[in-house]
Amino acid sequence: AQSVAQPEDQVNVAEGNPLTVKCTYSVSGNPYLFWYVQYPNRGLQFLLKYITGDNLVKGSYGFEAEFNKSQTSFHLKKPSALVSDSALYFCAVRDPNTGGFKTIFGAGTRLFVKA
Amino acid sequence: GAVVSQHPSWVICKSGTSVKIECRSLDFQATTMFWYRQFPKQSLMLMATSNEGSKATYEQGVEKDKFLINHASLTLSTLTVTSAHPEDSSFYICSARDTSGGYQETQYFGPGTRLLVL
Numbered sequence: 001a002q003s004v005a006q007p008e009d010q011v012n013v014a015e016g017n018p019l020t021v022k023c024t025y026s027v028s029g030n031p032y033l034f035w036y037v038q039y040p041n042r043g044l045q046f047l048l049k050y051i052t053g054d055n056l057v058k059g060s061y062g063f064e065a066e067f068n069k070s071q072t073s074f075h076l077k078k079p080s081a082l083v084s085d086s087a088l089y090f091c092a093v094r095d096p097n098t099g100g101f102k103t104i105f106g107a108g109t110r111l112f113v114k115a
Numbered sequence: 116g117a118v119v120s121q122h123p124s125w126v127i128c129k130s131g132t133s134v135k136i137e138c139r140s141l142d143f144q145a146t147t148m149f150w151y152r153q154f155p156k157q158s159l160m161l162m163a164t165s166n167e168g169s170k171a172t173y174e175q176g177v178e179k180d181k182f183l184i185n186h187a188s189l190t191l192s193t194l195t196v197t198s199a200h201p202e203d204s205s206f207y208i209c210s211a212r213d214t215s216g217g218y219q220e221t222q223y224f225g226p227g228t229r230l231l232v233l
Contacts, residue, residue, distance in 0.1 A: 043224040
């Protein structure tokens with residue numbers, strides 16, 4: 001069965017500093033991996049995805065993520081954080097070979113960026 | 116990017132009544148839509164997968180008679196919470212698969228509907 005873990009409930013970073021939000025996954029085959037962001041009382045906004053190809057994926061708002069197959073990780077990164085990046089971030093995984101179209105979400109990591 | 120809308124954005128109802136939530140894909144066709152439920156400070160819980168023209172597939176533990184799903188067209192899925200009770204109060208989010216990019220498919224999410232049952 002597929003699963004995804006976000007080990008940190010909360011990440012605090014100062015504005016202008018680099019940020020990393022961690023995600024590890026477990027699937028039996030090759031994963032489809034996603035990052036979404038959620039602002040208060042809103043739905044999820046798509047940030048980026050890894051399906052195949054380059055391990056470093058660039059997405060919206062300056063975010064990027066690196067797929068590491070050996071460590072089964074897909075950490076979200078940004079070189080310079082903004083206060084407006086403060087939100088709830090979800091990592092998600094889908095196993096197209098066994099999980100059908102079902103996407104499993106991590107518990108979420110709340111990012112606080114201090115001015 | 117693709118846009119998914121939900122209506123209403125929030126609803127307050129009395130216990131025992133039914134509430135219908137609409138999910139629309141505005142600029143793409145979606146053969147598959149998903150309904151999630153999110154409790155405060157928790158992740159999304161997949162309730163069911165809605166397939167256009169066929170019955171929805173419910174996740175284990177989700178009552179199909181209580182949460183009725185209809186996917187009558189390629190741009191509209193509805194979730195009806197029947198005989199709502201206070202414990203059904205939650206944030207309901209739908210998403211739709213945009214497969215126009217072939218295997219590079221992505222789920223796009225609606226803004227959510229907050230339901231409060233009194």
